Amino acid sequence: MTAPIVVRSPGKLFIAGEYAVVTPGEPAVLVAVDRYLTVRLTPSAHSGSIHSPEFGRTPLVWGRTGDGLTIDTEHHPYEYVLAAITLAERLRSERGLTAHYYDLHIDSGLDDASGRKFGLGSSAAVTIATIRAIDEFYGFGLSRRDAYRLALLATVQVAPQASGGDLAASAFGGWISYRSPDRRVLRQSLDEGASVAELLASPGWEPMDIARLTPPASLRFLVGWTGRPASTARLVDAVRDGSGAMDYPAFLLDSRACVTDLARALDEGDDSATLDAVRRARRLLRRLGRSAGVAIETDALAALCDTAESAGAAAKSSGAGGGDCGIVLAPEDADIAGMLRDWEERDIRHLTLSVSPAEGGAP
Ligand code: PMV
Numbered sequence: 001m002t003a004p005i006v007v008r009s010p011g012k013l014f015i016a017g018e019y020a021v022v023t024p025g026e027p028a029v030l031v032a033v034d035r036y037l038t039v040r041l042t043p044s045a046h047s048g049s050i051h052s053p054e055f056g057r058t059p060l061v062w063g064r065t066g067d068g069l070t071i072d073t074e075h076h077p078y079e080y081v082l083a084a085i086t087l088a089e090r091l092r093s094e095r096g097l098t099a100h101y102y103d104l105h106i107d108s109g110l111d112d113a114s115g116r117k118f119g120l121g122s123s124a125a126v127t128i129a130t131i132r133a134i135d136e137f138y139g140f141g142l143s144r145r146d147a148y149r150l151a152l153l154a155t156v157q158v159a160p161q162a163s164g165g166d167l168a169a170s171a172f173g174g175w176i177s178y179r180s181p182d183r184r185v186l187r188q189s190l191d192e193g194a195s196v197a198e199l200l201a202s203p204g205w206e207p208m209d210i211a212r213l214t215p216p217a218s219l220r221f222l223v224g225w226t227g228r229p230a231s232t233a234r235l236v237d238a239v240r241d242g243s244g245a246m247d248y249p250a251f252l253l254d255s256r257a258c259v260t261d262l263a264r265a266l267d268e269g270d271d272s273a274t275l276d277a278v279r280r281a282r283r284l285l286r287r288l289g290r291s292a293g294v295a296i297e298t299d300a301l302a303a304l305c306d307t308a309e310s311a312g313a314a315a316k317s318s319g320a321g322g323g324d325c326g327i328v329l330a331p332e333d334a335d336i337a338g339m340l341r342d343w344e345e346r347d348i349r350h351l352t353l354s355v356s357p358a359e360g361g362a363p
Contacts, residue, residue, distance in 0.1 A: 005041040005136045009129040010034065010356040011110040011120030012169035013223065013318045013327055016262050016281035017178075019239055019288060020255035021163040024182040025207035027259040029266075030169040031176075031221070032356040037125035040105040041133040050081050052106035080123045081106070083154035084130040091150070091196045092138050102137060104130065117229045118351060119324030123159075124166035127151040144171050144360035146200050148210070153190055153199065156183045161236050168210045174358030175215050177263045181208035210363035213266045215355060216274055220330040222313075223351040224343055226300035228323030235294060235320040242292030251291075254284055271331060275314040278329055282316035289321070296321035304348050311339035325351070 010032040017028025081104065092099065106129075110120040131151045135142045142150065148171040152164040163180040181204070189199055243251075258280045265273035282297075282305060289296035297305070301317045304326040308315035313330035326348075330336055340350055 002043055005133050006038060007041075007129045007133045007136070008036045008038045009125040009132070009170045010036050010173055011118075011122065011125055012166045013120065013325060014165065015175075015318070015327060016278065016316075017165075017255055017259040018285060018317075018319055018321070019236070020252050020259075021165050021178065021180055022161060022236060023180075023252060025179050026252055026256055027177055027179050027209075027263070028163070028165050029175070029177050029213065029259055029262055030165050032169045032173040033120060033223075033353045034356040035109050035120060035353050036356075037106065037108045037110050037122055037129055039126065039129035039133045040107070041137055042103050042105075043137070044101040044103045046101065048085070048101040049103045050078055050106065051104070052077070052108065077106075077123050077126050079158045080127045080155065081130050083157045084127050084151065085134065086157075087150055087154045087196060088131055088134040088138075088140075091140065094195050094197050095138075095140070097138055100137070102134075104133070117324075118225050119230060119232075119319060121166040121170060124151075124155070124164075125170045127154055128167055128170045145210070145363060147171055149200050149205065150196070152181070152183070153186060153196070156187045157190075159233055160184070160187060161233065161240075168363070172210065172212070172358065172360060172363050173356045175213040175266065175355060176363065177209070177211050177213055177259070179207055179209040181205045212358060212363060213263055214269065216266060216271060216329065217269060218332055219271055219274060220328075220332075220334075220336065221355055222308075222328040222330060222336070223318075223353055224304045224308075224326050224328065225349045225351050226298065226304065226323050226326070227347060227349065228298070228300065230320060230323035232320040235296070235322045238294045239288065239292045239296075242294055245293075246288075246291035251284065251288055255281075258284060275329060275331065278314035278316055278327075279309070282314075285317060285321065294322075298323055300346070300348065301326050303346050304343065307339050307342040307346075311335040311342075313339065 015029040020026040021028035110122040262277035305315040312334035315328040
């Protein structure tokens with residue numbers, strides 16, 4: 001029997017630029033973390049299958065819009081896996097390669113042993129890992145950038161709003177800056193039957209941009225988990241619905257300035273400007289939440305960040321907020337031990353993870 005193909009993709013956390021990055025061309029900074037999801041592909045005979053003990057235990061989450069119900073597909077990673085298989089198979093057929101069956105075994109080290117989600121981007125990691133495993137199986141020879149592009153095309157079939165920043169972090173590792181392409185245009189081309197190969201190479205990806213950033217050499221990166229999982233899709237919809245009552249273009253401008261300053265501070269190794277930018281990013285998201293009437297920074301996240309700031313560090317909610325994780329960047333003289341004691345008293349769990357190494361060369 002052929003040896004299994006094993007692909008490991010890291011989880012991610014947002015550092016700055018959340019919500020704004022959903023708008024094509026607006027920048028964000030993300031890191032990949034050293035917790036991984038693994039996909040193992042084995043060829044099979046008459047049908048293919050997807051196995052995952054973690055995902056099997058994930059509950060279905062539903063919400064309301066007006067009179068109707070919405071099912072939160074984000075909590076069903078199988079949908080991402082199926083979308084990834086569908087697109088990869090479309091590429092295989094375009095290339096005239098013989099079709100085969102295969103079994104995928106998914107092992108997510110991004111959630112805890114009891115299946116609780118930390119919000120580390122398991123949907124993105126499973127989409128990237130699935131694409132890369134099938135790429136290896138059929139010998140497509142995709143570059144990392146094309147694997148990310150194919151994964152984004154699959155993702156927008158399931159979550160049209162998603163910026164894809166999490167896919168970029170998972171595909172490239174380390175610290176990255178990211179601007180999203182116009183996913184609506186790409187999706188439309190795909191729906192109209194464009195060839196996947198042509199779409200991967202088309203100029204339709206503008207203004208997408210992925211670049212590596214220099215990791216801060218003397219700032220410690222810490223992550224706290226509030227114990228409450230949050231639904232990104234629902235929060236993004238709520239912010240979109242609530243943003244009519246505010247000056248959203250002004251938020252985008254402020255976010256762009258903040259993320260640009262953060263990227264520059266990182267590349268210049270300027271720790272104090274890095275900390276300032278993270279504090280600014282926190283204030284921007286708080287203001288966005290207040291204006292749109294959405295709890296981006298929950299009480300638990302506020303406590304996590306306040307204790308970190310009192311200890312001399314910079315902190316903020318990561319990603320959509322509403323629960324999940326907060327990130328902290330701490331200078332060497334910050335009272336981290338005091339902060340961690342405070343977190344423990346408030347039931348905030350310190351996740352012992354670090355930024356994962358950069359992978360796969362330059363984006
Ligand atoms: O909640 P997370 O970690 O999946 O991050 C969501 C970040 C948003 O900018 C709010 C949405 C997106 O797709 O980028």
